[in-house]
Amino acid sequence: MAQQTHPLARFPIAPEQIDTVVAAFYHSVRRHPSLAPIFAAHVADWPAHETKIALFWRNAILFQRGYDGNPMAVHKAAGNVHPSMFDPWLALFDATLAAELPPETAQAWSTLAHRIGRGLRYGLVDSAKTASGVPLLR
Template identity: 50%
Template sequence: MPDTTPDNPLKRFDITADQINHVVTAFYAQIRRHATLGPIFANHIAATDWPEHEDKIARFWRNAILREKSYNGNPMREHLTRPDVKAEHFPMWLDLFHQVLHEQLPDHLALSWAALADRIGEGFRAGIVSMRQPKDQPPKLF
C-alpha cells in the first residue's frame, strides 16, 4: 500500500531518492563482478557509460517507488532486444539485488523493495519466455 505522507502521497513506501541512488550504485558494482551477469552487462554497457546507466536505472526505481515520473523508457523492450539476456538470468539478478538491498537498507525497506523487484523481475522473465517462444508452440507457464 502506498505511503500517504504529505510530502508524497503516492509513494509505495518510505524511502528517499538518495537511498535508491545508493542501492543502485552498490548493486551495479556487484553486477560488474558477477561471474555470469557481469559479462552480459559488459556486452551492452561500456565502462565509461556506467554512471549514465546507473542514473537511468535509479530514475526507473524512483519512478516505481516514489512516483517521480523521472524515467522514460521501455525496459521490457530493452531486455527483449538483447538475445544474451535470458529468462534464467532473472533469478540470479534478483538474488543479487536482494543481497544488496539487505546490506544497504534497514530490513523493512529491503523487504518492501525486494517484493516490488520480485514482481517486476518475474514480469520481465515471463515476458522474455513468452515473446521468444515459437508462435506454434503452447505457452510456457513457468
C-alpha cells in the same frame, strides 16, 4: 538520514537511498561471474546507466517522473537476456538491498523488484519459443 518521501510512495525511502542501492548493485554486477558479461555487452557508460535505473526506481517507488524507457523492449531487444538470468539478478539485488537498507525497506523493495522481474521474465518467455510454440526457459 531524514526520509523525504512522496506522500503516495509505495514505502518510505529517500531518493538518495535509491541512488546508493543502485550504485552498490551495479558495483556487484560488474564482478558477478554470469551477470557481468551480459551487462558489459550492453552498458558502455555505467554512470549514465545507473542514473537511468535510479530514475526508473524513483518512478516505481516514489512516483517521481523522469524515467523515460521501456524495460520490456530493452530486455527483449538485447538478444542475450534469458528468463533464467532473473534468478541470479534478483538474488544479487536482494543481497544488495539487505546490505544497504533497514530490513522492512529492503523487504518492501524486494517484493516490488520480484514482481517486476516476474513480468520481465514472462515477457521473455513469451518471445522465446520453439517453432512448435514451446517456451524456452533457459
